[in-house]
Structures are given as C-alpha cells and as structure tokens.
Amino acid sequence: MSQIRDTTTTHDSPLKFLKPCTTPEKSGELISFFMKGALSISLLVSIYFVFFSNFSGQSRWLIRYCPSCENFSAVHHRSIDRLEKTNISHILFGIGGSVKTWKDRRHYSELWWKPNTTRGYVWLDEKPNENEPWLVNSPPYRVSEDTSKFKYTNWYGSRSAIRIARIVLESFRLGNDNVRWLVLGDDDTVFFPENLIDVLSRYDHNQMYYIGGNSESVEQDVIHSYGMAFGGGGMALSYPLVVQLVKLLDGCIDRYHYLYGSDERICACVAEIGVSITKELGFHQFDIRDDPYGLLAAHPVAPLVSLHHLDYVKPLFPEKDQLDSLRSLMGVYKMDPVRTLQHSFCYDLKQNWSVSISWGYTVQIYPTLLTAKQLETPLQTFRTWKSWSNGPFTFNTRLPNNEACERPVIFYLDRVDEVGRGKMFTSYKRISSLGGDECGLATHATVLALQTVEVSSSKMIGKDWKRVRRRQCCEIVKHESSALQIMIRRCGSGETVTLP
Ligand SMILES: *[C@@H]1O[C@H](CO)[C@@H](O)[C@H](O)[C@H]1NC(C)=O
Numbered sequence: 411m412s413q414i415r416d417t418t419t420t421h422d423s424p425l426k427f428l429k430p431c432t433t434p435e436k437s438g439e440l441i442s443f444f445m446k447g448a449l450s451i452s453l454l455v456s457i458y459f460v461f462f463s464n465f466s467g468q469s470r471w472l473i474r475y476c477p478s479c480e481n482f483s484a485v486h487h488r489s490i491d492r493l494e495k496t497n498i499s500h501i502l503f504g505i506g507g508s509v510k511t512w513k514d515r516r517h518y519s520e521l522w523w524k525p526n527t528t529r530g531y532v533w534l535d536e537k538p539n540e541n542e543p544w545l546v547n548s549p550p551y552r553v554s555e556d557t558s559k560f561k562y563t564n565w566y567g568s569r570s571a572i573r574i575a576r577i578v579l580e581s582f583r584l585g586n587d588n589v590r591w592l593v594l595g596d597d598d599t600v601f602f603p604e605n606l607i608d609v610l611s612r613y614d615h616n617q618m619y620y621i622g623g624n625s626e627s628v629e630q631d632v633i634h635s636y637g638m639a640f641g642g643g644g645m646a647l648s649y650p651l652v653v654q655l656v657k658l659l660d661g662c663i664d665r666y667h668y669l670y671g672s673d674e675r676i677c678a679c680v681a682e683i684g685v686s687i688t689k690e691l692g693f694h695q696f697d698i699r700d701d702p703y704g705l706l707a708a709h710p711v712a713p714l715v716s717l718h719h720l721d722y723v724k725p726l727f728p729e730k731d732q733l734d735s736l737r738s739l740m741g742v743y744k745m746d747p748v749r750t751l752q753h754s755f756c757y758d759l760k761q762n763w764s765v766s767i768s769w770g771y772t773v774q775i776y777p778t779l780l781t782a783k784q785l786e787t788p789l790q791t792f793r794t795w796k797s798w799s800n801g802p803f804t805f806n807t808r809l810p811n812n813e814a815c816e817r818p819v820i821f822y823l824d825r826v827d828e829v830g831r832g833k834m835f836t837s838y839k840r841i842s843s844l845g846g847d848e849c850g851l852a853t854h855a856t857v858l859a860l861q862t863v864e865v866s867s868s869k870m871i872g873k874d875w876k877r878v879r880r881r882q883c884c885e886i887v888k889h890e891s892s893a894l895q896i897m898i899r900r901c902g903s904g905e906t907v908t909l910p
C-alpha cells in the first residue's frame with residue numbers, strides 16, 4: 411500500500427513473517443555484531459557531552475558521556491533540585507523525515523511545532539534543495555549520518571529504518587542541556603504537546619521509561635510485537651533510558667538486521683536493557699483505514715497525545731479536508747488541551763435519547779436508550795490496517811446498527827469560545843453522516859429537528875484524572891426545537907449513568 415513511505419513506522423509486512431521485536435537470531439552473529447557496534451562507537455570523536463539528571467529530588471548530578479571510552483561518569487553537582495515541573499523545554503523531539511516526504515508532510519509538524527519553544531529536529535536523509543529556503547515554522551532539520559555500513563536484511567522493509575532508529579543516538583550526541591525525555595515521531599505524526607507534558611509529568615524522569623502505544627490492529631501487533639511502542643504514534647524515552655540505549659544501539663541495529671522498522675530496533679534494544687513498555691492510551695499509531703470517526707468519538711479517559719496516518723483515513727470532519735480538519739481540532743485543543751476528545755454521555759429521559767459527546771469534536775444523539783457500556787464502546791466505522799478487515803482490534807468495537815432508526819444523528823464541532831474565566835462553550839452542528847438521518851419514523855423527527863447542540867464546560871485540569879480515571883458527567887440543560895443545551899461537569903460522588 412504505502413510505496414511512498416520512506417520513514418519506517420508504517421508497517422506493511424506479510425503476515426507469514428511473525429517476528430516479535432525481541433526474537434534473537436544465531437548467537438554467534440549476535441556476538442560479532444556487538445563487537446562491530448562497540449567499534450563503531452569508539453571511532454567517534456572523543457568529546458564529552460553533559461546533561462543533568464535529578465536523583466531522588468534531593469540533588470543534581472552532572473553526567474558526562476565519553477563516546478570514545480564508552481562509559482559514563484556521574485559527578486555530584488551541588489545544587490539543590492526543586493523538582494521543577496516538567497515543561498516543554500524538557501522534551502527533545504526527534505522526527506523521522508526524508509527530503510522526499512517532507513514537502514507534503516511538513517504541514518503536520520507545523521500544526522504543533524512552536525518555533526523557538528519546541529526543541530528538537532526533523533532528521534532528513536539528505537540536504538534539502540538549497541534553492542528552497544527552509545521555512546521558519548518548520549522544525550529545524552539535521553541530516554542523518556551515513557548508515558551504509560549497517561546490515562539490513564528485511565526484504566519487505568526499507569533501510570531507512572536504520573537511519574531513523576539512530577535518531578536516538580544522534581540526538582543524544584548533540585548534548586542538549588536539561589532534557590528529561592526524548593520523544594520520537596514520524597513526519598506525519600501530529601502531537602498534542604500540552605497533553606504529552608501532562609502525561610510525562612506523571613512519571614519520574616530519573617527512572618528508565620519506555621512510553622507509547624501499540625497498534626490498534628491486532629494483525630499488526632502479531633507481526634511487529636504487542637510490547638512495542640509503535641513509532642508513528644510516537645514514543646517517549648526518559649533520558650536515563652536513552653543513556654543506556656545509546657551504548658547498545660549501533661550493536662542492536664546490526665544484531666536485529668532482519669527486523670522491519672526503526673521502532674522494532676529500538677524495542678529490541680530496550681528489551682536487552684530489560685525495560686518494558688508503559689502503555690499510554692493517548693498515543694495513536696492509527697493503524698486503521700476508512701473513517702476514524704468511531705474511535706475519536708469514544709476516546710479512552712486519557713489525554714490525547716498524538717495522531718498518525720492521517721493521509722490514510724478519511725478527513726476527521728466530513729466537510730473539510732484533512733489539514734483543515736486538524737486545524738479545527740488544534741483550535742479546540744488550544745482552548746482546553748486535556749478535555750480535547752474527552753467523552754461524556756447522559757440521557758434525555760423525556761425523549762428516550764442517549765446523548766454522547768466527544769468534546770471539541772462531535773455529539774451523537776441516539777433516539778434510543780443505550781447502556782453506558784454500549785456508549786463507551788467505539789462504533790466501528792473503520793477497518794484494520796493491513797487487510798482492511800472488520801477486526802480484530804486491540805479494543806472492543808460495535809458495528810453500526812443496520813437500522814437507520816437505531817443509528818445516531820451526528821453533530822460536528824462548529825465553534826469554540828471561552829465565555830468567562832475557564833468557562834468553555836462549544837457548539838456542534840448537524841451534518842448528515844452514518845445514516846442516522848435517513849430514518850422516517852415520527853419519533854426521529856424531533857432529533858432531526860435539532861440543528862445545533864451547545865455544550866458548556868469548565869477548563870479541565872490534568873489533575874482531574876491523576877489518581878482516578880473517571881469519565882465526567884453531563885446533563886441536559888435546555889431543549890428547544892432546534893437546539894439542545896448540555897453541561898459537562900464532574901460527576902457527583904455517587905452519580906452514575908444508569909438506565910431507569
Ligand atoms: C572510562 O574510561 C576511561 C578510559 O578507558 C577510564 O580512564 C575511566 O576511568 C572510565 N571511567 C569510568 C567512570 O568508568
């Protein structure tokens with residue numbers, strides 16, 4: 411399918427090659443490749459790179475990395491660390507790109523990259539054309555080192571996997587100060603940095619963490635590993651893990667020459683260190699086809715961290731192209747980052763309606779009463795990545811009902827405003843989609859008479875879920891013939907979404 415890809419975290423491989431990232435090959439080869447890896451590191455110029463790391467929040471250490479002697483010396487630094495909260499300056503991004511794909515994909519990075527604030531680079535395979543100036547809103551670029559000396563034997567993949575895996579090493583060697591996390595993604599990954607910070611700040615960056623998500627399509631996880639952070643969805647490596655990884659990486663690249671992608675090489679190397687993936691539900695590899703609607707309309711209770719593969723699914727909003735759709739989503743994200751795509755649902759018992767809201771994206775009104783369990787399960791408007799099948803996925807789905815009168819009537823985001831300090835107002839307008847509008851029953855007429863749904867909410871803070879991942883509640887405030895007003899709020903302590 412994806413011939414145009416140069417980067418390596420889109421996984422198209424034949425099912426018969428079942429190779430989890432940690433499958434070892436002949437041990438003799440393992441040793442000889444390790445030797446080669448060690449040699450290649452020791453050939454590097456002997457410069458010391460320094461960065462800081464906090465241990466136990468009491469003191470600060472200065473760690474010196476000496477590439478030529480391949481060891482690390484930790485020097486106690488006598489300043490008291492005040493456990494500063496993680497912010498954007500502590501994250502270094504490494505984006506896997508190529509000159510060929512950048513032209514069309516830079517728009518994805520430019521949606522979330524803030525020049526002079528976001529740190530990191532897009533890594534290219536060669537120097538871009540000098541006649542076309544590099545745009546100021548794009549992340550700065552670096553040209554990756556030559557990787558021709560490495561071995562790559564996967565027949566269905568691309569050698570660029572090596573170059574992209576080495577972003578870990580090449581980023582580290584730049585010696586960036588005060589970095590806590592290295593975050594890797596593709597040039598078609600859209601990050602939501604505020605939420606990424608929110609998620610990462612829950613972890614102790616002084617420990618070794620490998621954070622990300624795997625594929626939505628089981629067929630992909632079977633081929634490439636359930637235990638892998640898929641690169642397109644993005645992965646976060648804490649700096650102590652990066653320190654260990656850079657010692658092994660070139661060796662791993664040769665040892666695992668038969669694997670497909672860059673993320674598999676990193677996963678294999680992390681497996682040698684012994685660290686397991688920490689799955690976070692907001693990283694979206696988006697290994698799905700067709701319409702992502704159902705997935706985004708029932709997002710798990712976790713901040714939205716990334717989206718990927720947006721060239722391979724229908725536009726998020728039916729009346730816009732994909733880039734404009736993302737601009738709309740970015741617009742609401744800027745108003746209330748953590749609440750973006752957060753799910754709430756409630757009933758209108760006078761009408762026997764179920765109302766489901768994915769904040770900043772969509773409202774669904776079902777002219778019937780569905781249980782909470784049904785409502786929280788994504789409608790399967792999409793198919794699997796490789797075989798375009800109806801599943802299985804790594805989460806439960808429900809197929810849209812065959813009866814038009816059982817299908818929801820759909821509203822999409824129209825406006826977002828801040829109407830008072832931290833008070834958000836979003837409105838959604840009806841757009842024919844999913845066939846719920848085609849029902850001719852009289853009971854349906856009142857739903858179809860609605861043109862807009864207006865939702866009020868307060869700005870959500872990450873703390874709302876730090877300890878307990880509980881969905882927020884909603885209630886119908888007012889129903890006029892063409893507009894429905896709803897309020898989202900924290901649930902009362904004993905409040906449940908229970909049918910009478
Ligand atoms: C690192 O290696 C150098 C050269 O081999 C050696 O002199 C030094 O003691 C080593 N440092 C540590 C902390 O192991």
Ligand SMILES: *[C@@H]1O[C@H](CO)[C@@H](O)[C@H](O)[C@H]1NC(C)=O
Pocket residue numbers: 494495496497498499500588
């Ligand atoms: C981030 O935290 C550092 C302390 O580690 C602080 O010096 C810096 O001003 C903060 N930056 C932002 C953008 O808040």
Ligand SMILES: *[C@@H]1O[C@H](CO)[C@@H](O)[C@H](O)[C@H]1NC(C)=O
Pocket residue numbers: 525526546
């Ligand atoms: C970023 O900083 C550089 C140097 O300080 C400055 O020249 C440039 O205009 C800045 N870019 C933006 C987009 O603010």
Ligand SMILES: *[C@@H]1O[C@H](CO)[C@@H](O)[C@H](O)[C@H]1NC(C)=O
Pocket residue numbers: 760761762
């Ligand atoms: C809602 O459903 C209940 C139980 O099925 C039924 O008794 C009631 O008449 C329905 N109300 C409306 C407005 O359809």
